[in-house]
Amino acid sequence: MTTLGDRMLVDGELVAAGRGRTFDNVNPATEEVLGAVPEADAADLERAIGAARRAFDTTGWSTDVELRRRCLVQLRDALRAEVETLRSGYVAETGCPVSQTPGVAIEESIGYLDHYIGLLDTYEWEHTLPTKSVMGRPADRIIRREAAGVVGAITPWNYPLYLGICKVGAALAAGCTVVLKPAPDTPWSSLALGALAAEHTDIPAGVLNVVTTSDNGVAQLLATHADIDAVTLTGSTATGRKVMGAAADTIKRVTLELGGKSAAVFLDDPLLELVVPALAGAVCIHSGQGCTQLTRMLVPRARLDDVVDMAKGAMEQVKWGDPTDPENVMGPVINAAQRDKVLRYYELAARDGRVVLGGKPTDRFERGYFVEPTLITDVDPKAPVAQDEIFGPALVVLPFDDEEDALRIADGTMYGLSAAVFSVDQDRAMAMARRFRTGTVSVNGAQWFDVESPFGGYKQSGLGREWGTEGLEDFLEVKTIAVPPAG
Structure with missing residues (x-):
């Protein structure tokens, strides 16, 4: 079977795990081993987080809207060009019927990138409030939206390509850098996303990283690490509670799309x-x-x-x-x-x-x-x-x-x-x-x-929203700048 990913993406390079370890990707319909997947340890994840931190702090990614738009177009086109390879690997690792893949599983989710590409053409990154006397002095106030920073993205196994695109697309469009950690049951879809980004886009090294591991202790670094500014998780409510608690010590921004009944x-x-x-x-x-x-x-x-x-x-x-x-x-x-x-x-x-x-x-x-x-x-x-x-x-x-x-x-x-x-x-x-x-x-x-409708839950179904304009803004900080009025 042809697949697009048996290597992780770390700091712009497609790499094996540092210690050469792997775990099996298993077909749920046959119980056969499909292939070996890199088993990252804490050192591998540290390298990915460090790369994302450097890319955010030292490159123009967070401020160059046109670069981000161009890279998302390239990523969308690369995904479309490999759709049949993506489909065969997807059905094998998820057990999703091939009849369902033209929908949100594959084709529709690739097209959803157009939503963020379009937003980058129209979104108002800053605006100025009317001049007003504040504490006895006239002031103009600029309301500015800026990238939140380094995002740890954690995705489950049910719709892995869609969820990877959802989180990576929004975070990259906002100007963030990303470390994506997919579920160990369905790693190929995310590794493919990383491979296509590395080989077919101008995304700078370190902006997007994809790390695979079956060790929850390693994955927990995304919620606790001081260099991660925001965490976005789709998963069970039980997992969401753990991530939210782990993120509390460093007061990270947390977006959770959790369970439903x-x-x-x-x-x-x-x-x-x-x-x-x-x-x-x-x-x-x-x-x-x-x-x-x-x-x-x-x-x-x-x-x-x-x-x-x-x-x-x-x-x-x-x-x-x-x-x-x-x-x-x-x-x-x-x-x-x-x-x-x-x-x-x-x-x-x-x-x-x-x-x-x-x-x-x-x-x-x-x-x-x-x-x-x-x-x-x-x-x-x-x-x-x-x-x-x-x-x-x-x-x-x-x-x-x-x-x-x-x-x-x-x-x-x-x-x-x-x-x-x-x-x-x-x-x-x-x-x-x-x-x-x-x-x-x-x-x-x-x-x-x-894609134009914000999606998320009340109560223990989550925090924050995906898609819509709200999905972009979940990865943005808001800054207020006061200046004396001109003239």
């Missing part, structure tokens, strides 16, 4: 037959390994049995198995630990409620980390399967008695990432959308996921 609320009957089957099937996309997937379905109590039957019929039709088969929309989960975690939740579902479909280990394949699409009902809204982010192909259907009950259940988790509401009365749906304690809401199927 998102609810789809149906306020009345007419849309059920149109929407329920599609939403039930969508829970299985990429084996449910998406933080915004609508994994709870809230329906009027009188229609619970009908909705369960509709969802069961849809989930039974989901095609799953070999991710290289374009007919399949669901492959394996990422690794054995995740498979076992999902199966434990299936056991809890059988204990606390009713498993309508799936819920068991599968003997459909001799190898691979596969789990069954699973439908759960008759469970208390406070039960673990209705509260926790399972990150597997599991849908929980819950009844409600009235709108206030629906809102209590929908908002009744520690998460606040996303939600959806459906009603033939759009004003009624909008009224509920405004009340959800979530960062994003879909009304009657309208899609919010777009």
Whole structure:
């Protein structure tokens, strides 16, 4: 298999780990070793952080907007030129079905770089407030936005190329330098990003660094190191707590995009037959390994049995198995630990409620980390399967008695990432959308996921925002300069 990355990017050079150590990249569909990946130690990460610090402090990267724009265009074009190589490696290391890769997994995410390229043409880096007497003296005040500094970017395994582009694109556009540390389960996508940046762009040495390690102790340096000014993490809420705590001693800027347990609320009957089957099937996309997937379905109590039957019929039709088969929309989960975690939740579902479909280990394949699409009902809204982010192909259907009950259940988790509401009365749906304690809401199927829309969560789903203008500004500091008025 042809891939673009078996070396790290440190200070402008594609290198092995300093001590020559490696770890295995494993195919979750076959359990075969795909290749060896550099196993960085603390000294390797120190070199990358030092390179990023020097590049920020001694080059013009943070102030040369035109250079940054040119380099992002070059990176986008290089990614597009290698899209088929990226696709084969991506499917192999993530288990994501090839049918899903033209979307946000690969092609769309490459195109998302255009958002930051466009912002660099139009963004107002400073502006002046009207002249005003301040403490008895006239003053003009310049409000200036400047790069935050060195960014430690930590990405998970579910959508590795998209998340690498998301974080690297925003930080580089803002004028920051970056050390990117991908999940050890899916290193190739980030190593490819580093290789293409090194070989096909004018990004100065040290501005972008990509370091791979399976050692969480090494990775923790990104949250504790004094030369890192900001940390951006996408991951579980548990990991987010650890990163936020580790960053506290040096008061780093922290952007966290964390877990979700998102609810789809149906306020009345007419849309059920149109929407329920599609939403039930969508829970299985990429084996449910998406933080915004609508994994709870809230329906009027009188229609619970009908909705369960509709969802069961849809989930039974989901095609799953070999991710290289374009007919399949669901492959394996990422690794054995995740498979076992999902199966434990299936056991809890059988204990606390009713498993309508799936819920068991599968003997459909001799190898691979596969789990069954699973439908759960008759469970208390406070039960673990209705509260926790399972990150597997599991849908929980819950009844409600009235709108206030629906809102209590929908908002009744520690998460606040996303939600959806459906009603033939759009004003009624909008009224509920405004009340959800979530960062994003879909009304009657309208899609919010777009590069111009800020994305992030309330409560323990995170801090800060990605995409939109807000995604750029999360990597900017704000400076106020007061000067005497001219003349």
